[in-house]
Amino acid sequence: MAGYILRRIGLAGLMLFGLVCLTFVIANVAPSDPAALAAGPDAGRSQIEQARREYGLDKPLPEQFLRYVTDLAQGNFGRSIATGRSVGTDLARYFPATLELVILAMLLGVLLGVPLGVVSALRKDGPVDHVTRIFAVSGIALPPFWFGLLLQLAFATWLGLLPTSGRISVFTEPPDPITGLLLLDNTLRGQWPLFREALSYIILPAIVLSLPCLASILRVNRSEMVEALRMDYVVAARAHGVTPWRIVMVHALKNAMLPTLAIIGLRWGWMMSSTVLVETVFDWPGIGLYAVSSAIAGDFKPVMGVTLIVGLNFMVANLIVDLLYGVLDPRLRRA
């Protein structure tokens, strides 16, 4: 078991190093000149050269790479060339908003996807199964940015039930962060009106973000349950007089949950990356919106920072799933 864990962690470390290399290469193949961008639109040649020296862009590439790696190791993501602010500070400020959104969307995806998958498998080829199938295929095909606009139109403009965009009202003084997750902070403080306000802002983006995840959890869980319910051990359990409820919830679902877990791990990272679209539609002040506004301005450092954070999330989620797999499925430990 220890060997399995170490191997997985080692693999994740290698991937992380690869990701660092990849972002460095991307930043250096760029045809536009970062020094010129830093010096501003009206800068003369000497000012550009000065900016080049200031940002270390005149050094040979291996030296720049070494500096990049040591900076990252100290949590220094560099400076935004457009605003001059530290990217690390910006990321720390924007990440909690994204994290809160992704956690809520993932909860929606799992808490709805798994039961719906079980029900569709139990009523295979019945009306419920057909409805969830259409729902699941739609969930993957709907453009999230467009779906978000439609929900804004329906719930904010026409019904007037929810706010259109943002994280809290502009008139609300944001409370001092404890965790930075507004829902959690307000629960801890017991401030229910603020909790309700934060919930009304987060619910639409969370639904949009969770839809593809919900759809794929539903489909995987359904096909795994169909498979599991056909197994000999289910027949054996039934013959032994185990109650149907117990057969479904314990014998079949436990086995179906393993592949579902793998999908959850993958989806965590993908969700982080879809926040780019969802946050743009809902003006949600997270790392996705930060990446988009920086990318449009041609400002690499923030984009690379977000890429690294999303990649790190993707890797850690997959690592956790791998380790859980090792715990839940003893066959893997020996492999």
Add this chain to the structure above:
Amino acid sequence: MSAIAEETVAAPPRRRLRLALWLLTRSFSSMLGLFLVTAIVALALLGPWIVPYPDDVQGGINLANKLQPPSFAHWLGTDEVGNDILTRVIIGARISLLVGIGITVAAAIIGVPLGILAGLAGGRLREVIMRFTDLFLSVPGLVLAIALVAALGPGIVNAMIALILVWWPGYVRLAEAKALSIRDEAYIEAARVAGASRARILRRHVLPNSISPLIVKMSMDIGQAILAVASLGFIGLGAKPPTPEWGAMISIARGYMPDWWWYAVAPGVFIYLAVLGFNLLGDGLRDILDPRSNRG
């Protein structure tokens, strides 16, 4: 189902094709997918000849006519400079389909040979190819594509290049897994013993036997690539207005929400139906061609 599928694999080509087609027509969702894909392809091919206002394709300016609601003259209304939205959405089908197919085919052309090579060669070469592939899979596609577009500069061509760079590793994975499993099959051994050259084994035995999962993946990926290009267009890193690309159109239309909401609805419906069509078709093809890999 699986017994029929086994026969699909074993029967001679023409009967196999007939059986596959028959199976396809029996599934409602596959037929819906086929219908949607055919419709989108037809719109893309016939676009310039069937649009009601051919002058609006390039983005003519007719401000007297701007932002009109759907009517008999303009079925889907008009946009902010008075162009007919239906016309622009139909022409958008051409762009999206071309870009979607282009990205998928290019990714397959890069990925499949590398994957087969890795699977058959084994050893150090395989290790190098697969680690390099893993590098690109270490971060979710959309974010990587944005990072690449940020470096290359916005625009539809750069968006395509970025998405090809994001997409090819999937094909390496697929082709490598397939080549690995085929390598140990008895018929490959037999061909080798009979003196077939490496190239011949590749062409006659490995490629035809890995084609089904490839077709399925490509069908799914065309849909996903259309969605990805529209996404980049929406956030302002893909096609630039006034190019009638669906995502870019929605990005403009967003500024006219909620008063002129129908402007944003039309391109979105087209994206949805196009992606849905390719997904359903791919799903149906998988049930027939590659039934054992039926996973969400």
